Amino acid sequence: MKRSFFAVAAFSLLALSAHAQQASGNLMGNAQPGDTVEVTGNGTGWHREVAVQESGKWMIRQxxxxxxxxxxxxxxxxxxxxxxxxxxxxxxxxVK
Structure with missing residues (x-):
């Protein structure tokens, strides 16, 4: 019984620590309302476009x-x- 408990506890700790690591971040900036912001990964092909909010702010998450x-x-x-x-x-x- 003790071994099962410790095995489950150890597995839970490993799972939590793996979840805590982030493989992403965010980008944000300011522009004119009505503008579009295009973001392209250098050499990766990752691409997103977002519209600038009325406040002039934009953000791309993850x-x-x-x-x-x-x-x-x-x-x-x-x-x-x-x-x-x-x-x-x-x-x-x-991004400034």
Missing amino acids: VPLGEYTVVVKHADGTAEKAKGAAVRAGSTAR
């Missing part, structure tokens, strides 16, 4: 770790110069 190129596209069809961003585990990178 972005895989790595280096990204961020482009803000305006409603008139023009685009800002591409910016780089690095996503680290469990953190939010602000």
Whole structure:
């Protein structure tokens, strides 16, 4: 009985510690309402587009770790110069 208890306890600890490790982070920034933000992973093909909120803020959650190129596209069809961003585990990178 003791062995079963300790085996279950050890397995539970391993499962919790594995769950605590994060393999993603977030990206956020500001732009003009009506703009679209395009994020592309450098060399990974990961891609997301989000609309900028009325407040001028945007955020993309659960972005895989790595280096990204961020482009803000305006409603008139023009685009800002591409910016780089690095996503680290469990953190939010602000794109300026």
